[in-house]
Amino acid sequence: MKQTITIKVDPQQPDTKQIQAAADIIKKGGLVAFPTETVYGLGADALNPKAVSNLFKAKKRPTDNPPIIHVENTNTIHTLAEQVPPKADTLMKKFWPGPLTLVFKRSKNVPDVTVAGLDTVAIRMPQHNVALALIRESNCPIAAPSANLAGKPSPTTAEHVLKDLNGRIDAILDAGPTRIGVESTVLDLSVDPPVVLRPGGTPVEALKQVLGEVKLHPFVAAEKELTVEKTRSPGMKHTHYAPKAQLIVVEGDITVVMATIKLLITQYWFQDKRVGVLATAETAWAYEADVVKSLGSRRKVDVIAANLFRLLREFDEENVDVIISESVSTEGLGLAVMNRLRKASGYNIIKVGQP
Ligand code: TXA
Numbered sequence: 001m002k003q004t005i006t007i008k009v010d011p012q013q014p015d016t017k018q019i020q021a022a023a024d025i026i027k028k029g030g031l032v033a034f035p036t037e038t039v040y041g042l043g044a045d046a047l048n049p050k051a052v053s054n055l056f057k058a059k060k061r062p063t064d065n066p067p068i069i070h071v072e073n074t075n076t077i078h079t080l081a082e083q084v085p086p087k088a089d090t091l092m093k094k095f096w097p098g099p100l101t102l103v104f105k106r107s108k109n110v111p112d113v114t115v116a117g118l119d120t121v122a123i124r125m126p127q128h129n130v131a132l133a134l135i136r137e138s139n140c141p142i143a144a145p146s147a148n149l150a151g152k153p154s155p156t157t158a159e160h161v162l163k164d165l166n167g168r169i170d171a172i173l174d175a176g177p178t179r180i181g182v183e184s185t186v187l188d189l190s191v192d193p194p195v196v197l198r199p200g201g202t203p204v205e206a207l208k209q210v211l212g213e214v215k216l217h218p219f220v221a222a223e224k225e226l227t228v229e230k231t232r233s234p235g236m237k238h239t240h241y242a243p244k245a246q247l248i249v250v251e252g253d254i255t256v257v258m259a260t261i262k263l264l265i266t267q268y269w270f271q272d273k274r275v276g277v278l279a280t281a282e283t284a285w286a287y288e289a290d291v292v293k294s295l296g297s298r299r300k301v302d303v304i305a306a307n308l309f310r311l312l313r314e315f316d317e318e319n320v321d322v323i324i325s326e327s328v329s330t331e332g333l334g335l336a337v338m339n340r341l342r343k344a345s346g347y348n349i350i351k352v353g354q355p
């Protein structure tokens with residue numbers, strides 16, 4: 001166990017001395033959790049193999065699942081990537097800094113452990129002054145997976161990070177809750193046409209507008225577990241976002257979804273189970289269960305995305321045996337929300353009457 005220092009910083013204008021204190025830890029090969037616009041990341045010097053190997057240990061992350069490398073200016077990517085196709089320039093101009101991770105053929109400068117032995121590297125420029133200042137002061141690209149224990153929902157507050165990693169990391173920069181709440185979209189540019197490997201904060205529709213043709217990896221909209229052979233992004237095959245309780249996702253027309261959830265509540269009550277429902281602002285009133293939580297209005301999918309991981313974590317404190325969740329449309333950020341919910345449920349999905 002080490003002592004984890006919490007450094008409270010202003011999200012817009014972080015104090016330089018505080019950022020320097022955190023950057024000193026990164027420079028010495030330590031681990032610092034920091035906010036981005038999506039979720040909190042756990043940072044280490046991407047070019048220091050020992051530091052990155054400690055990063056995997058702290059998170060208990062399987063070593064075959066590489067982290068994303070965070071940069072604060074676009075020039076750095078040329079030292080990390082071997083080939084940067086022209087499409088990348090267009091994407092970086094439009095979406096960086098922001099929730100879009102680009103996968104390139106890797107340069108030999110990047111240690112094997114940082115890319116988990118792959119021949120590609122995933123890079124993004126976060127849109128958060130604290131993250132950008134930390135990378136600048138550390139004077140190195142920062143490898144940062146989400147700052148949760150492997151398998152848990154990604155952290156959207158410093159409290160979530162400490163719950164999982166207190167005593168396992170050197171410091172955390174606490175700048176309050178993150179804005180977007182789901183992780184970045186991961187786009188593979190090492191192939192053509194580009195392939196979305198993980199839906200996230202940048203909607204696929206926005207990528208299509210810029211690129212024309214974009215493919216979705218089968219995992220993106222998967223409604224059941226796919227075999228490992230189809231895996232291109234290693235993270236796809238690992239357990240993810242799982243709350244303690246069994247999660248069931250009910251998908252389809254909302255009135256039929258509601259009726260189905262009510263029926264399921266009665267069935268679980270009959271088995272003496274404690275039941276939670278993950279509902280929305282328009283529907284939460286209708287359920288009688290042990291715990292009912294609302295993700296927000298169905299008309300504001302950005303709010304739903306921002307609340308999702310926090311609510312999954314809150315259910316862990318409620319000692320429910322089962323959580324039954326509504327679903328949302330897969331348009332825009334909804335695709336990322338449904339991808340996370342389906343994975344969190346271990347693809348325990350009930351399909352009812354389609355809209
Ligand atoms: O928003 C985010 O992306 C957050 C913040 C902290 O930036 N980071 C994040 O990192 O979600 P992580 O490590 O939890 O997820 C990274 C994803 C994993 O699914 C991983 O498999 C994939 O990116 N990935 C990393 N390197 C890759 C590569 N070379 N090729 C394909 N996928 C890669």
Ligand code: MG
Pocket residue numbers: 145146154
């Ligand atoms: Mg993660």
